[in-house]
Amino acid sequence: MSHTPGVRQAQKRKTRQALLDAALSLLEEQSLSSLGLREVTRAVGVAPTAFYRHFHSTADLGVALVEEALGSLHPMIRTTMSPAEDDDERIDRAVELIAGHVAAHPAHVRFIARERHGGVQPVRRAIREQLARFAEEVRAELATDASAAGWSETDLRMLAGLYVDQMLITASLFLETLDAPDDERRRAVETARRQLRLISVGRTHWLD
Amino acid sequence: MSHTPGVRQAQKRKTRQALLDAALSLLEEQSLSSLGLREVTRAVGVAPTAFYRHFHSTADLGVALVEEALGSLHPMIRTTMSPAEDDDERIDRAVELIAGHVAAHPAHVRFIARERHGGVQPVRRAIREQLARFAEEVRAELATDASAAGWSETDLRMLAGLYVDQMLITASLFLETLDAPDDERRRAVETARRQLRLISVGRTHWLD
DNA sequence: GGAGTCAGTGAACAACTGTAACCACAAATG
DNA sequence: CATTTGTGGTTACAGTTGTTCACTGACTCC
Structure with missing residues (x-):
């Protein structure tokens, strides 16, 4: 008790987070399957072998x-989809909400879009499971x-899946126009809005 | 004329195609950004330096x-979208048509889905341009x-873009269920059909 | 038929990779 | 306080990578 337990775990979490951050940053210009473990540790300023204390492999880090x-x-789903x-x-x-999230966490969005069909099977599965949860x-x-x-x-x-896919498409569209001229960004927002609206129209007339 | 010109070019095209085929096969389990040039030449059974006679880099091969x-x-668009x-x-x-194409060329479909948001910029751009042509x-x-x-x-x-995206989603869905039990494949086909139908319903009531 | 072109070879390079064994030292445990 | 635990560091290894250079030998052209 007197030794304030947790100092060690806190430090460990800190380096672990540093590894995650460095990896995410490196992944902006490459895919996970080409990300080297040494590359990540070098970016953090830590010995290569230290990587193993946190992850079995880069695939593990990807998950x-x-x-x-x-x-x-997940909490955002309720607030977004709740009736208006x-x-x-x-x-x-x-x-x-999507535009805000993309602007706030572009690297995360890019990572998901990239690795959803990427070359690392466990990561693909992890993403698929999360998206299935969203759909549910x-x-x-x-x-x-x-x-x-x-x-x-x-x-x-079927409709829930369509919505989830469409939100991913929208997110990746916004990501591409992140550093584009303002009018192009506005056009992207308008396109996304109309596509969702068309789906909404289809929904209200589905039972005809 | 008597020398039958083209024997050389034919041989060159043959190895070039062999490189492309080997690369495509290797890309089933990894992303382009981790594909090594030596890896490809080894699979073909050719010296590493021979690669340069055909491509500047693996990114070039990707394009x-x-x-x-x-x-x-592209020719398929007309026949598919023509009125019925x-x-x-x-x-x-x-x-x-999508199901047939996925079954006939699964590696190609996987490659496009994977590299559309992949880590190699020139390849992303090439795919984006082709998809823009499709949309047009x-x-x-x-x-x-x-x-x-x-x-x-x-x-x-807006609608054309929605259709193109939806077709890609459908293709990658079919790809995932390629070696799945029959009933799951049938369910995937049914889901895809209904999603397209919902968009179609939205289309007919768009001007209300 | 002789000269030139050029797809493919082989050896060599510096730099990089994942991983193993062993060590240091602060934190946690009794 | 003594002991154990475990994060991180150091060194080393065997394999791999992209790229260079000089080369061979079959095909093409005049």
């Missing part, structure tokens, strides 16, 4: 990055919506 | 692979459709 990038995003005055308001809210959360939220009356479970899942 | 994977796909008896028939046709072709085809009356140019482009 941790998936958790970091997507794990904290009208559909357009909900769409605007979602688009703004969206489905649950859609089910509470009044306009979901008469929808089959299959169709609800 | 050539983009051309190979997407270049020959009813919308559902057109959707079925498109889904079957889809837009042109949509414009001839009777149901496009009253649509703005902006909205037509």
Whole structure:
């Protein structure tokens, strides 16, 4: 007790986080499958062998990055997908939330978009699982919506998957226009809004 | 004339194609940014230096692979997007075409999905340009459709982009279920069909 | 048919990689 | 306080990488 336990663990977490940060930064210009363990430790200023104290391999680090990038995003689903005055308001809210997230964490978004179909199987699986969780959360939220009356479970899942994919597309579109002229960015936002709106229109007339 | 010119060029093209094939095969389990030039030449059974006779770098080879994977796909747009008896028939046709293409050229599809957001900038750009061409072709085809009356140019482009993205999503979904049990594959096909149908419904009610 | 072109070879290079064994020393434990 | 634990450092190894250079020998052209 007198030795204030946890000093050591705190330091360990600190270097672990430094490794994650350095890796994420290095991954802006390459894929995970070409990321070397020495490269990461060099960027942190730590011995190569120290890497093993935190991760088995770079693939392992990649899985941790998936958790970091997507794990904290789940609470946002409820607030985003919850019913609004009208559909357009909900769409605007979602688009703004995505734009804000991309602007705040561009490297994380880039990492997910890149490694979703990337060359490292465990990372692909981790991303797939997280996205499946998102889809399930969206489905649950859609089910509470009044306009979901008469929808089959299959169709609800289909729609939830469509929304999740569309949000990823939107995020990666915003990422590409991050350092583009203002008018191009505005055009991207408008395109994303209309695409979501078209899906929304399809949704309201689905049961015709 | 008597010397039958072209024997040399034919041989060169043959090894070039062998390099492309070997690279594509190696890329099933890794990303382009980690593909080594020696790795490719070793797989072909040729000296490392021979690589330079055909490509400046692996990034250059990647751009050539983009051309190979997407270049020959443009003619398919017209036949796929051309009007049909009813919308559902057109959707079925498109889904079957995608499924067939994925089954026939899985490595190409995987390569495009992987490198679209991959770590090699010139390859990303090449893919983006090809997809932009697809979107333009889809837009042109949509414009001839009777149901496009009253649509703005902006909205037509928006819809074309949505279709192209959705086709890529569908292709990568089919790719994931390539060696999955039959019922899961059927479910994937059904999901893809319904997602396209929902977009189609949104399209017909867009001007309300 | 002789000269030139050029796809592919082989050896050599400096730099890099992942990983192993062993060591140092501060923190945690009793 | 003495002992154990475990993060991180050091050194070393065997393999790999991209790129260079001078070369061979078959094909092409005049």
